[in-house]
Amino acid sequence: MKKNSYHHGNLEEALLKVGMKEAKATGSRNLGVTHLAKLVDVTPMAVYRHFPSGENLKAAISQQAREELARRMASAVAKE
Known part of the structure; x- marks a missing residue:
């Protein structure tokens, strides 16, 4: 499939999802724009349509990780 003809449904969501998976597997070392793209x-370049920089992408992944951690902690506390 040609990259320039590929249309992604929700690229921002897909990048965050794969970024979270990579962060869980290898830490932050594989969260570069080129690798995730x-x-x-x-x-x-498609990544930059959703995130102005690699740092913004990493920050969004980090924010999502913090939100997931908060949900899990709240769930654990609720079970006590």
Whole structure:
């Protein structure tokens, strides 16, 4: 499939999902724009349509991780 003809349904969501998966597996070292773009089969430039920089992408992944942690902690406390 040609990269320039590929349309992604919800690229921002896909990048965050794959970013979370990579962060869980390897930490923050594989959260670069090029690597994550490759994993979701888009060009790195497509990523920049949703995130102004790699740092913004990492910050969004970090925010999502914190929100997930907060949900899990609240769930654990509720079970006590």
